[in-house]
Amino acid sequence: MATFPQVxxxxxxGLKADRILVPSDADFVARQASYWSCGARSLRPACIVQPRSAREVAAAVRALVSARVPFAVRSGGHTAWASANTIGADGVTIDLGYMDWVRLPSDEEGTGKTVNLGPGNQWGRVYSELALHGLTVAGGREGNVGVAGLILGGGMAFFTGRYGLACDNIVEYEVVLADGRIVSARKDGDHANLFRALKGGSGNFGIVTNFRMRTLPLPPVWAGMTIHPKEAIPDAIRALKDFTDDMWSDPDFKDIVVIGALIQIAGVEQAPAYKKWLEMPTITTTCKMTTIPQLTMDYSQAKDYHNTWFTATFKNDVRIVAKAAELHDQLVKTLKAFIPDGDFVTQCLFQPFPRLFGQHSAAAGGNMLNIERQSHDGLLWLAVAQVRTPEQxxxxxxxxxxxxxxxxQFAAIIGGNLEWTYLNYADRSQDPLTNYGLENILFMKDVAAKYDPEQVFQTLCSGGFKVSNVKLPN
Structure with a gap:
């Protein structure tokens, strides 16, 4: 039997044997297979450690840092590309999957103003647990997305039009630092700078072991998909543009894509904001009254594909959406020629990204994302291909x-690019932190230097986007 010094x-x-999985264990194989994207499964660590508490995370970090063993951190395991939350045979994956509590704090005497969320949760479970108490949170929109990764990257939410991003709704982070210390970071506490840096700063400062998040009353929801014939695309693009322009009139939206995902989180059936969408020729529709837990499961993307994600942000201009749709058609034709059975999925997903979002972030005390300085209403674009094999x-x-x-390139010609990259959608070749603005980049570098002077989370902890890699202007 192979032996592993990492174990x-x-x-x-002090980590118990039942906290550690090695490649010969069936549970090791199962955890590797549970990554959402097949590409992430291609890297196999020497072992997986599965802590149950912040103290056990701290023990693992101290051991790995002392021995200079590289490690990765996994929450929900939803990132599209390998090495974001996985590592190769010389390293260890710290798998937070057992840290999946959803606890209403006892010190609030049942008022339910906040909730403690373990980092190993996925949003579908969070919503189902909170719904039992008539509550919800401004969290992720797909049930199988992990809590920690989404929040630390900013976090587009169902409620962003009213309450900002997911990170804007955090009131306290519990964090394991590179030296194994466990600290609580709050806006008005001893670690206020760390608190602010974690709002969009990703995994650059430590491992978050608890998120204390503001709760919201559970609303009724009207939502569903509308499928339109291809001839309706010009009308859909115009509807998307007008909807984004008029976001101020209906902040209870979720998002709209070219095909048509209509979600109204105040429970207004066929809200006036969706009038142009609902008047278009429709092949089929699933719009109905539903619940947030059900919606997140309905909205989840299929797993067991090899995934490619890229993202960009543009001014709200119909010409850019039309160009993306035109080139998408060419992409599909090329893929069909290479994958004869057509066993692939592509998405050309546009979401409103109005200035309203940044205003909510600023009102919540600001974050690292720099969106409060956005000068135009925008569109956030996610370009996706899901295929079956590594060659594909x-x-x-x-x-x-x-x-x-x-x-x-087309958008640049017409002055339509907004130089901002959403970290949670970004490919490994993209550079989202650069768009956070010089002030925020310098702030994050200072916080990283203070809390991680040996640069453990820049060099020893693999994956993600590192603030140390951001080049400052001359």
């Missing part, structure tokens, strides 16, 4: 990358 380091630090992924990756580049 010995963890055991010597390599082929699709280049096509999607070229597609995004071509649309951005």
């Amino acid at each position: 010995d380091f963890l055991k010597e630090a 992924e390599r082929f699709a990756y280049t096509l999607v990358q070229d597609w995004v580049h071509a649309v951005r």
